[in-house]
Amino acid sequence: MTTAHADSYYAASANDKRERPRLRDAIETDVCIIGAGYTGLSTALQLLERGFRVVVLEAARIGWGASGRNGGQIVNSYSRDIDVIERSVGAEKAKQFGAMAFEGARIIREYVDRYQIDCDLKDGAVFAALNLRQLKHLAAQKALWQKHGHQGELELMDQSGIRNYVGSSRYVGGMFDGSGGHLHPLNLALGEAAAVERLGGLIFEDSAAIDIQEGEPVRVRTAGGEVSARFLVVAGNAYLGHLVPELSAKSMPCGTQMIATEPLDEFQAKHLLPGDHCVEDCNYLLDYFRLSADKRLLYGGGVVYGARDPADIEAIILPKLLKTFPQLEGVRVDYAWTGNFLLTLSRLPQVGRIGGNIYYSQGCSGHGVTYTHLAGRLLAEVINGQASRFDLFASLPHYPFPGGHALRVPFSALGAWYYSLRDALGI
Numbered sequence: 001m002t003t004a005h006a007d008s009y010y011a012a013s014a015n016d017k018r019e020r021p022r023l024r025d026a027i028e029t030d031v032c033i034i035g036a037g038y039t040g041l042s043t044a045l046q047l048l049e050r051g052f053r054v055v056v057l058e059a060a061r062i063g064w065g066a067s068g069r070n071g072g073q074i075v076n077s078y079s080r081d082i083d084v085i086e087r088s089v090g091a092e093k094a095k096q097f098g099a100m101a102f103e104g105a106r107i108i109r110e111y112v113d114r115y116q117i118d119c120d121l122k123d124g125a126v127f128a129a130l131n132l133r134q135l136k137h138l139a140a141q142k143a144l145w146q147k148h149g150h151q152g153e154l155e156l157m158d159q160s161g162i163r164n165y166v167g168s169s170r171y172v173g174g175m176f177d178g179s180g181g182h183l184h185p186l187n188l189a190l191g192e193a194a195a196v197e198r199l200g201g202l203i204f205e206d207s208a209a210i211d212i213q214e215g216e217p218v219r220v221r222t223a224g225g226e227v228s229a230r231f232l233v234v235a236g237n238a239y240l241g242h243l244v245p246e247l248s249a250k251s252m253p254c255g256t257q258m259i260a261t262e263p264l265d266e267f268q269a270k271h272l273l274p275g276d277h278c279v280e281d282c283n284y285l286l287d288y289f290r291l292s293a294d295k296r297l298l299y300g301g302g303v304v305y306g307a308r309d310p311a312d313i314e315a316i317i318l319p320k321l322l323k324t325f326p327q328l329e330g331v332r333v334d335y336a337w338t339g340n341f342l343l344t345l346s347r348l349p350q351v352g353r354i355g356g357n358i359y360y361s362q363g364c365s366g367h368g369v370t371y372t373h374l375a376g377r378l379l380a381e382v383i384n385g386q387a388s389r390f391d392l393f394a395s396l397p398h399y400p401f402p403g404g405h406a407l408r409v410p411f412s413a414l415g416a417w418y419y420s421l422r423d424a425l426g427i
Contacts, residue, residue, distance in 0.1 A: 003060040003206055006069055008337040009260035009296065010186035015118055016194065020062065023204040023225035029055040031383060032220050032227040034209045034243075035235035037067035038368065039361055041192040042376020043233050045111065048199040050384050055227050056201065057220065059208035063189030065239045066368060069339030071258065071288045071300050073278045074108060074181040075125060076150065077101040079347040079367035083144055088346075089395070096392055098148030104370030105179055107377060108188070115198075117191030120293040124277035125180025128162060128171040134282035138175040153178035166279055167271045168324050182278035182290045185369065209243055214355050231383050234360040237368075238340035244354070250398045251350065251363050253340045257313045258300035259321070260292065260335040261328070269295040272325055287320050297321065297328070303366075309338050341366050345400070349375065351393035359383065361393075 002019055005011035031047055033040045036058035044054045058064070078085070082101055086094035112121050129135035142154045155176040157165070162174040193203055204222075213219040217228040234244055238253040264272070269291055273279070278290035287301035299321040310316055313336035322329060344350055344363035349371060351361045359382060361375040375393075382390035 003064065005061055005064055005186070006337045006339065007335070008069055008186075008258070009292065009298065009335040010068055010184060012335065013184065013187075013292075013294075014190060015187050016190040020058075020203050020205040023057065023207040023222050023227070026226045026228070027055065027202075028217070028228045029053045029202075030229060031055070031231045031233060032057065032218070032229035033233040033235055034220065035065075035237065035240070036062045036189070036193060036203055036205070037065050037235065037237065038189060038192075038372035039235035039237065039375050039379075040233065041067075041189060041196060042107065042373045043235065043379045044196045044201050044376075045192060045199070046377050046380030047383065048196060048201050050380060052383070054196070054201040055229070056196065056203045057207045057209055057222060057227065058203065058205045059236075059239065061205050062193045062203065063186045066237065066339050066341050067189045067372070068186035069258070069337060070185050070341075070369060071278070071280075071298070072182050072185040072290065072369070073125060073280060073288055074105050074183065074370055075280065075367060076105055076177060076180060076370060077145070077367075078349070078371060079365035081141065081144060082148055085348070085396075088397070093392065093395075095148070096389075100374060100389065101145075101148060102150050102179065103377070104372070104374035105181070107373040108183075108370065111192060111195070111373075112188070115191060115195035117188060117195070119183045119185075119187040119191055121181060121183045122276055122278075123178060123181045124275060125177045125182070126162070126165045126174050126277050126279045127177070128166060128174040128279050128281045130171060130281055130283065132172060135173040137282065138173070142175055150179070165275055165277060166273065167327075170324055171281075176277070180278070184293065212243065212358075214358065216357060218357055230357060232358045233379055233383075234358065235362075237362050237364070238342040240362070244360070246354070247350070247360060247362060250344065250400050252343045254343045254366075255304035255309065255338045255340050256300060256366070257302050257304075257310060257317050257336070257338045258298060259314055259317045259333045261297045261299075261321075262332040262334050264291075264295045264297060264331075266295070268328075271327075272297065287324065289321070289324070296334070297325070297331075299324075304338070313338055341368060344398070346397070348396050349393060350398050351375070351378070351390065351396070352398075353394070359390075
């Protein structure tokens, strides 16, 4: 039986509902990629453009995980910003991270343009401050991004200014990033997959990797076949499970939830988000929202550590939505879904090698739409013999969670409670 996508607004409005075949043979290729989400698909495109033969193995469906369920927001930089990275690696290396911090958004737009991907791409993103401390942080973030070359597209707003972007009285100000934006995330993944296939790449769905045999070639076995490859890229992120134990030991799947309202009328939609930009607030456990192409309000937030599925997603998210937009009291919710992202203790990506020909990138920590597209380019570069940028990310330390698997959920939840309390108190 074919695995279905999550029952989300994105799946219901997907452009391409075709099913790809299962792997049923033993085949040989240059590069095997585990995972048909953004990391895997971006890597495949970059490699195919460089002349490599590529096979992608997907355990479920294209974009089945976070790539097809996320908020659809193009947000620059990393889950921990360049100043935090600088404190860990020093000023010189931080400049190199800063130079790459806005590249992922450009790669997405390149793909959409080059491969004519229909994914409702809209420009412009808003960071909304709930208190003066957060607004001060946004001013510092603007200066930081400009220091690293992100010029001319950032605007700080006071309380009256942000009302031109968001029809809510919750916010004391914010920052607009013209190079940010939003899109239909599953249609982006499906469009990238179609481009992979047009370039000669092979994608197999319902073909979970169940065993990896290191060596030259590396061999990846599924229930129905086997792939032999010169190189392997592991891009399973929160849905990799324990296939590669050394990767699961220093990361934790976490769930986030979203709802989609009924379509709003033109007046309502224009009042809520006059410029049709996406918004995220500045809390540690942040809320994020935007309009879909058919004027539904898509609203997400919350984190479930350990990635358990909540019994009632609407009961978690609808109160958040109504706190932001009380004028939508009584609105119908048509879709509610959850999806997992992979959290690291540092909240920075984990990138590296296993042996001589296995590469991985994981742990976007909730900031994956842009980073995964950059990761695809870095993975393709290192396989093509250009290792410098990949090695820069690989040099970031990978910290274990305190207490190992048994205590990582309660410790993370306790830390989140502390930062949520700070957000609530505005300190």
